Amino acid sequence: MCEKHVFVSFFVVVAAFISSSTALLAPDFIHPCNSSESECLIKATQDAIPEFSKGIPYLGVPSLDPFIIDNLPIQLPGVKVTFLDGKVTGLRKCQVLNVEAYLEKNVFILEVRCNITIKGKYTAVGRLLLFPINGEGDSKIKIVNSVIKMNIKTKYFKDADGRDHFGIKSYRYTFDYGERIHYTISNLFKGNAELSNTVLRFLNENWRVVTEEFGQPVVDYAMNVTIETAKKFFDAVPYDELLYVPIPKY
């Protein structure tokens, strides 16, 4: 009885050892495609986004939803805005519109539609619409149905164990702000609630122009965070766990 028990335990330990030595690094929400057809890539990307955006601590991949903006200074014409203790949410629900991979040409195209909320504290010093501004308070920006198109130049490289990986060489993107952006900003003009509300109403009525000025640095920052996060993931997980298509010669 006892001997059998020991034997079974031994077997379990060996089995665990064997399976761990061949275990995949990729988390189970990664469903590799057998070809680089768009239809499969779109589905695989959509499957991965909700979990991927939570972060993958054991691979050193930080969270994208929420992601934290500690301190982001933005110099606008006439006004210096600083975002503090910011939190960006919504990326886990992005809808994948298109994915194309050209493995030989090192091109990867990704198009998503997202609702994004940015919340945090801000300071704003300078002049806004003729008025001297010295604001400090809470802000919330809601972006509805923005469409982000990324065109990524990829590369391949080998890690220290000789396994192939995807890499990101450079990227370009376009960001269409979508249908509507709602700004909620408290205390734009310290001690003058009436003027603060008037200007806030103006910002919301003219959200498209306002956002073109103001949004670019925020979006650049967010894209950089996203790309840096993807790089960490590709550094950690080998090519052959992401795509079941032979890697091109490189």
Ligand SMILES: *[C@@H]1O[C@H](CO)[C@@H](O)[C@H](O)[C@H]1NC(C)=O
């Ligand atoms: C890839 O092929 C394997 C084996 O035929 C199959 O089990 C798997 O479902 C396929 N994967 C996709 C994403 O179609």
Ligand SMILES: *[C@@H]1O[C@H](CO)[C@@H](O)[C@H](O)[C@H]1NC(C)=O
């Ligand atoms: C974004 O929010 C709008 C309005 O609430 C909703 O109709 C739309 O489906 C959402 N889009 C995505 C990509 O989740």
Ligand SMILES: *[C@@H]1O[C@H](CO)[C@@H](O)[C@H](O)[C@H]1NC(C)=O
């Ligand atoms: C992107 O982020 C990395 C790491 O956080 C940083 O070193 C780099 O300067 C950033 N690049 C841009 C263009 O902001």
